[in-house]
Amino acid sequence: MGFFSFLLLGLIAGAIAKLIIPGKQPGGWFVTLILGVIGAMLGGWLGGLIFHVDLQSFFSLSTWLLAIGGPLIVLLIYGLIVGRRASE
Numbered sequence: 001m002g003f004f005s006f007l008l009l010g011l012i013a014g015a016i017a018k019l020i021i022p023g024k025q026p027g028g029w030f031v032t033l034i035l036g037v038i039g040a041m042l043g044g045w046l047g048g049l050i051f052h053v054d055l056q057s058f059f060s061l062s063t064w065l066l067a068i069g070g071p072l073i074v075l076l077i078y079g080l081i082v083g084r085r086a087s088e
Contacts, residue, residue, distance in 0.1 A: 005058050009067050010037030017071035026082040035078055036071040043070020
């Protein structure tokens, strides 16, 4: 999968992750999309490392599940870190 398709996948996965996580998350849509790209990269890397999943196909179900799972984790961690800072 090329760089631009991976970037597009991360942007879409970040938007889907924002819709899945309930409540108001810190940061706007731009921050969420950037974290989505980071999370998709993290999810793809961990998926390849742990589950030995081949992420060469843009339309593969395993690619999308890992690309959405990564941003979910990154957004949850970001919310915990920024949420603690805001309450101090």
